[in-house]
Amino acid sequence: QSALTQPASVSGSPGQSITISCTGSSSDVGGYKYVSWYQQHPGKAPKLMIFDVSDRPSGVSNRFSGSKSGNTASLTISGLQAEDEADYYCSSYTSGRTLAFGGGTKLTVL
Amino acid sequence: QVQLVESGGGVVQPGRSLRLSCAASGFTFSFYGLHWVRQAPGKGLEWVAVIWYDGSNSYYADSVKGRFTISRDNSKNTLFLQMNSLRAEDTAVYYCARDEIELAGATIPDYWGQGTLVTVSS
Numbered sequence: 001q002s003a004l005t006q007p008a009s010v011s012g013s014p015g016q017s018i019t020i021s022c023t024g025s026s027s028d029v030g031g032y033k034y035v036s037w038y039q040q041h042p043g044k045a046p047k048l049m050i051f052d053v054s055d056r057p058s059g060v061s062n063r064f065s066g067s068k069s070g071n072t073a074s075l076t077i078s079g080l081q082a083e084d085e086a087d088y089y090c091s092s093y094t095s096g097r098t099l100a101f102g103g104g105t106k107l108t109v110l
Numbered sequence: 111q112v113q114l115v116e117s118g119g120g121v122v123q124p125g126r127s128l129r130l131s132c133a134a135s136g137f138t139f140s141f142y143g144l145h146w147v148r149q150a151p152g153k154g155l156e157w158v159a160v161i162w163y164d165g166s167n168s169y170y171a172d173s174v175k176g177r178f179t180i181s182r183d184n185s186k187n188t189l190f191l192q193m194n195s196l197r198a199e200d201t202a203v204y205y206c207a208r209d210e211i212e213l214a215g216a217t218i219p220d221y222w223g224q225g226t227l228v229t230v231s232s
Contacts, residue, residue: 003154032217034217034218035218036210036218036219038155040155045205045222045223045224045225046147046155046205046222047222048219048220048221051210051218051220057220087154089154089155091155091157091218093217093218096169097160097167097215097216098160098169098170098171099145099147099157099218099219100157101147101154101155101156101157102154103154104154104155
């Protein structure tokens with residue numbers, strides 16, 4: 001059961017766009033539509049931001065978008081705002097009927 | 111609204127056992143799979159286990175297989191995690207989370223509880 005690979009950190013200025021990648025394999029990210037992204041602020045529970053690769057739950061800003069190409073999924077945040085500063089985790093259903101998480105990416109809004 | 115409230119965390123000695131509970135409300139409990147996910151202090155999320163909506167199947171991370179057991183009581187809207195032979199590396203906040211899929215096998219979590227802290231230390 002391997003973790004998915006995310007960059008440790010990304011940063012951007014208010015108003016800019018950033019993209020966080022999440023690389024897995026054909027046994028997880030590349031093989032299923034069940035890829036999700038979570039936002040976690042310090043001391044808080046994770047919050048679902050994107051599910052099924054590119055769908056947004058009700059109430060999540062349309063500044064958040066998801067996509068996938070091959071074994072790599074991506075989360076893009078446009079029009080960065082100070083409140084977007086948080087840790088972001090990707091996850092994917094796997095062929096073993098388990099769930100894999102990425103190591104997390106710390107987003108800093110400069 | 112969907113609510114998940116974990117309980118049962120605390121300080122426990124290595125090798126001992128602990129049972130976590132997760133009380134659910136705001137949705138039809140018996141329709142959804144449920145996950146346990148943990149987060150060691152200052153670390154990332156680690157998936158622990160999942161149980162299908164009807165309890166017919168459960169799956170575990172290699173790191174807990176054979177030591178932890180996930181179960182549910184659909185008559186009491188409650189999820190459990192029985193943790194045996196605890197190790198220092200099991201120290202973490204444990205979250206329960208509902209699966210996104212209704213009346214099918216489990217896939218990814220959507221709603222999460224606030225977590226309960228388990229500390230394994232002598």
